[in-house]
Amino acid sequence: MTPVEISELLKSKFQSAILATVEFGGQVSVTINKAKLLDIMKFLKNSPELNFDYLVDLCGVDYLGRKNDRFEVVYNLRSMNHNHFIRVKAVVPENDSTISSVVDIWAGANWHERECFDMFGISFMGHPDLRRVLMPEDWEGYPLRKDYPLKSDLGEHEWKGYKEVVETAERNKQYEVR
Amino acid sequence: MLKKKELSINMGPQHPATHGVLRLVLDLDGETVVKCTPHVGYLHRGTEKLSENRTYPMALPLTDRLDYVSSMCNNIGYCVAVERLLGIEAPSRAKYIRTIMAELTRIANHIVWIATHALDIGAMTVFLYGMRDREWILDLYEMVCGARLTVTYPRIGGVRCDVDNEFIDSCYKFAEDFPKRILEYETLIDQNRIWLQRTVGIGVISAEDAINWGLTGPTLRGSGVAYDVRKAVPYDAYDQIDFDVPVGKNCDVYDRYRCRMDELRQSVRIIKQCLDKMPDGLVLSTDAPGYDILPGKPRVMPGHPMGEIMPGEEEDPKKEPFDELYSAIEVPKGELGFYFINDGTAKPYRMHIRAPSFVHASVLPKLSEGSLVADVIANIGTIDIVLGECDR
Numbered sequence: 091m092t093p094v095e096i097s098e099l100l101k102s103k104f105q106s107a108i109l110a111t112v113e114f115g116g117q118v119s120v121t122i123n124k125a126k127l128l129d130i131m132k133f134l135k136n137s138p139e140l141n142f143d144y145l146v147d148l149c150g151v152d153y154l155g156r157k158n159d160r161f162e163v164v165y166n167l168r169s170m171n172h173n174h175f176i177r178v179k180a181v182v183p184e185n186d187s188t189i190s191s192v193v194d195i196w197a198g199a200n201w202h203e204r205e206c207f208d209m210f211g212i213s214f215m216g217h218p219d220l221r222r223v224l225m226p227e228d229w230e231g232y233p234l235r236k237d238y239p240l241k242s243d244l245g246e247h248e249w250k251g252y253k254e255v256v257e258t259a260e261r262n263k264q265y266e267v268r
Numbered sequence: 269m270l271k272k273k274e275l276s277i278n279m280g281p282q283h284p285a286t287h288g289v290l291r292l293v294l295d296l297d298g299e300t301v302v303k304c305t306p307h308v309g310y311l312h313r314g315t316e317k318l319s320e321n322r323t324y325p326m327a328l329p330l331t332d333r334l335d336y337v338s339s340m341c342n343n344i345g346y347c348v349a350v351e352r353l354l355g356i357e358a359p360s361r362a363k364y365i366r367t368i369m370a371e372l373t374r375i376a377n378h379i380v381w382i383a384t385h386a387l388d389i390g391a392m393t394v395f396l397y398g399m400r401d402r403e404w405i406l407d408l409y410e411m412v413c414g415a416r417l418t419v420t421y422p423r424i425g426g427v428r429c430d431v432d433n434e435f436i437d438s439c440y441k442f443a444e445d446f447p448k449r450i451l452e453y454e455t456l457i458d459q460n461r462i463w464l465q466r467t468v469g470i471g472v473i474s475a476e477d478a479i480n481w482g483l484t485g486p487t488l489r490g491s492g493v494a495y496d497v498r499k500a501v502p503y504d505a506y507d508q509i510d511f512d513v514p515v516g517k518n519c520d521v522y523d524r525y526r527c528r529m530d531e532l533r534q535s536v537r538i539i540k541q542c543l544d545k546m547p548d549g550l551v552l553s554t555d556a557p558g559y560d561i562l563p564g565k566p567r568v569m570p571g572h573p574m575g576e577i578m579p580g581e582e583e584d585p586k587k588e589p590f591d592e593l594y595s596a597i598e599v600p601k602g603e604l605g606f607y608f609i610n611d612g613t614a615k616p617y618r619m620h621i622r623a624p625s626f627v628h629a630s631v632l633p634k635l636s637e638g639s640l641v642a643d644v645i646a647n648i649g650t651i652d653i654v655l656g657e658c659d660r
Contacts, residue, residue, distance in 0.1 A: 114591050114592060115353070115591070117594065143479050145482055146594070146605060147605055147620065149607060151617075151618050164607065177594065197480045197481050198482030198630070200630055201627070223308065224308065224659055225309060233314065238317075240317065240318075
């Protein structure tokens, strides 16, 4: 099926939950309400004519400045036997940054969701093991948010792991060979 | 009275068999792995965050630091993605050159893979043979762009410079001679009794599970699924080239090894066809963005810790909706995808890298739990991860 046909099918099936569809470069993005996420994802995976059995990629996006829809969680899906592709985006507001986990549908979502939590602070409800994956466990802040500084003088907010390294280096200076 | 107790051991991050800085916490019951918890992120450099603050051509050198064993493929993946996003068409000759480079990289990567994988399992000689032959490919890189490891040779809209006849001759000689070298590796380990005992029936993952976990590349094809991005969504010159996609059927470490060995032969076949068919012409599109493109307007919000916004630009009406595109290529390790959001400026609003190593590292507990601790080593080898790409 072409991406446009898939989005039309989704529109007819889940009329109220589909917020927008956009086509660009031969790919279609379907923006959905996060309340219906699991229903739509199960339909995409289990209906035989769609059969999206492969979760290609999952990531978060921060649209800083939008009021009620600051974050988006993006799911890129592909079907191995039909060889078609669709992108589903779920809107996540800032004041309620939670969304259902899709680990039960695609096991491969596990680390992608952990990464999204790590980088954007979006909580995935029902995830079996939601911990930071790339950043250290005691890291503060969510690095890929747009209001996270790329480089700045953090002063007291410096990561304490770095402080420990500096202190150890300072302490070890007494053992230097003169 | 002897007591039985579970033992928790740390494997890595400094361990020669973890191919970088992968740390595994293994809970053992005797020799059996009860629980395996991978810890990654030691090489996290924030490539995605850095890219959001650079123009499209400026972010290109960041990508070959991802998977440093096959840096050329990472560059090509990035270039193909940006070309699709910005609507640039690379000239035909550049496409063929990139296809040759991608396949040389695939050979180099698979050589390093077989070398280290065999070394981990206990076959030392393959390692030395592998390093000898990889040198040949690095020399070819050097001939064409001067760099051996972090090449940055492909460009958005083509490649940096044309290849000369000396390169074409050397490359052809390589393609003629290399199949003999593949035979040498196979003579050493294909029927080796120790190799068979360490690989046959180890790390089994069914085709259904492999797809569900998002595995790609030879790791998936060892389970019998013939999914290859080069066939599914062709890029560069792959739609004009004739090649097969080798698949396994027993879903174990040995079949994934066989898949990679067969891929080496297919790569040689692709290189030969490309050298024969390569047309003359430009190697860089005239539409290619130069390094002097305007960096675009700052997207800094008022009250942002990065600093104050430039006067007169705070009411910049952004183009809505943003263009977004997911583009993938087949790197030696699997499917490397770039997901871009373009807001009309010269910098990506968001770039996400779908790294095959990241997905493959997540499947380690699934492969290892319930097996012997020695098989963990075989499993780390068979999924072919590079931690630079996993941690980005």
